[in-house]
Amino acid sequence: MTIVNSTALPPFQRVFDEHAQAVLTFLVGAVGASEAEDCFQETMVSALRAYPRLGDASNLRAWLFTIARRKAIDAHRGRARRPTPVSDPDPGSAFDSHPDIDEGLWDHVRSLPSKQRKAVVLRFAGDRSYPEIAAAMSTTQDSARQSVHQGLKKLRRELR
Amino acid sequence: MTVDQALSERFLERAEARGLVDVAVATMDSPIGSLLLMATPKGLVRIAFESENRDEVFGEVAERLSPRILDAPRRLDPVRRELDKYFGGKLRDFDVPIDWSLAGTFARRVLRRTARIPYGSVASYGEVAVGVGTPRGYRAVGNALGSNPIPVVVPCHRVVRTGGAIGGYGGGLPRKRWLLDLEAG
Numbered sequence: 001m002t003i004v005n006s007t008a009l010p011p012f013q014r015v016f017d018e019h020a021q022a023v024l025t026f027l028v029g030a031v032g033a034s035e036a037e038d039c040f041q042e043t044m045v046s047a048l049r050a051y052p053r054l055g056d057a058s059n060l061r062a063w064l065f066t067i068a069r070r071k072a073i074d075a076h077r078g079r080a081r082r083p084t085p086v087s088d089p090d091p092g093s094a095f096d097s098h099p100d101i102d103e104g105l106w107d108h109v110r111s112l113p114s115k116q117r118k119a120v121v122l123r124f125a126g127d128r129s130y131p132e133i134a135a136a137m138s139t140t141q142d143s144a145r146q147s148v149h150q151g152l153k154k155l156r157r158e159l160r
Numbered sequence: 161m162t163v164d165q166a167l168s169e170r171f172l173e174r175a176e177a178r179g180l181v182d183v184a185v186a187t188m189d190s191p192i193g194s195l196l197l198m199a200t201p202k203g204l205v206r207i208a209f210e211s212e213n214r215d216e217v218f219g220e221v222a223e224r225l226s227p228r229i230l231d232a233p234r235r236l237d238p239v240r241r242e243l244d245k246y247f248g249g250k251l252r253d254f255d256v257p258i259d260w261s262l263a264g265t266f267a268r269r270v271l272r273r274t275a276r277i278p279y280g281s282v283a284s285y286g287e288v289a290v291g292v293g294t295p296r297g298y299r300a301v302g303n304a305l306g307s308n309p310i311p312v313v314v315p316c317h318r319v320v321r322t323g324g325a326i327g328g329y330g331g332g333l334p335r336k337r338w339l340l341d342l343e344a345g
Contacts, residue, residue: 008219011229013185016171020163037167044171048180052227 009057012048019061020044023068030072030105032124039071046071069105069159076152108158109151116151123148172232182226186236191247192335195312197236200225203257204239206309209331225261243312249342252279254313262309266292270304277318280343284322306330312339 023043027036046067054063109120119133133144175181183205186197196214198206198221205225208217222229238256245251260268273291277283283291285298285305294300305316311331317339321327329336 008223009227011183011185011218011222012227013230016168016230020168024163024167037170040167041171041174045174045178045180048175048228048230049178 009051009054012051015047015051015060015064016044019064022061023064026065027068027072030069030124031075035075039068039075043068043071073156073159076156105155105159108155112151112154115147116154119144119147120151120155172230175230176232180228181230181232181235182228183221183230184232184235185229186231186233186240188240188243190243192331192338195243197239198229199236199239200259200261202259202261204310204313205259205262207311207313209311209335211332221262239313246312247342249345256313258310258314263304263307266300267304267307270301271308271314271316274305274316274319275314277315280345282318282320282340285319285327286322288319302328
């Protein structure tokens with residue numbers, strides 16, 4: 001007798017087809033258009049690697065966004081120093097921790113102090129360069145950089 | 161909605177480079193309908209007719225082999241080339257490597273024996289049963305053939321009833337008849 005697992009995982013191709021666009025859109029917002037593809041590819045490869053160990057297929061999108069968020073944060077860190085290899089996410093706990101990160105991250109961004117919020121949104125949602133951000137905020141480039149930096153630091157603390 | 165083709169292809173390249181494509185998938189058109197082809201790094205593991213339920217086919221492969229299943233048509237190019245030639249009457253023996261993982265021990269013996277029936281000839285269920293050393297097990301042989309994971313390439317269509325009746329076929333009798341007619345020339 002064959003035992004049929006009722007929560008059998010769909011082929012990874014289907015997961016990719018259904019959620020890739022949403023993950024990419026999130027990453028363009030989170031790290032900017034130029035770095036989004038790298039983060040996207042890393043997210044999907046990590047997900048593929050961990051996929052057979054994922055016990056629960058009921059919220060695959062949330063699981064993918066959890067991985068994407070980590071890759072986005074790694075990318076921010078990577079700007080300051082060389083990226084360190086990140087181990088594969090543990091599918092179980094990753095799944096539980098941030099079920100609605102796509103909404104959640106921007107909620108956190110919205111609650112940043114105004115200068116930081118503007119700078120972070122211009123930088124990552126708008127993909128603006130620092131001279132452009134400085135111009136948009138009528139401030140210096142150093143100050144724009146500083147605001148983005150502080151905003152990200154705060155986000156990282158809150159999202160940990 | 162999915163992302164653009166180039167992005168998907170770069171993802172597939174990375175996945176392949178890291179050895180993460182456990183099951184490669186392709187589809188092809190054929191005179192007996194569209195065929196779903198799957199291969200592992202070991203070889204061709206599954207061919208499904210369009211009459212089979214895709215969810216069940218994928219579900220079984222995901223569970224018994226791996227859910228790391230990706231569309232990777234290039235990996236099945238050799239299989240497609242051989243099948244095209246076969247359907248065109250220009251190939252008699254398949255040469256692609258086979259992965260028997262989806263067949264149980266007994267079924268594997270039956271299918272290997274079946275693979276030795278020459279192009280254009282047939283054998284009876286009883287003859288195959290004798291061939292695998294279970295002369296009275298023709299019914300079990302029938303079951304094993306019915307669950308052949310790699311029809312056409314593993315030619316279970318060449319097994320018929322004693323006396324000339326065509327017998328059964330997992331893909332439906334019209335397909336079996338078409339294949340036997342093709343091979344009769």
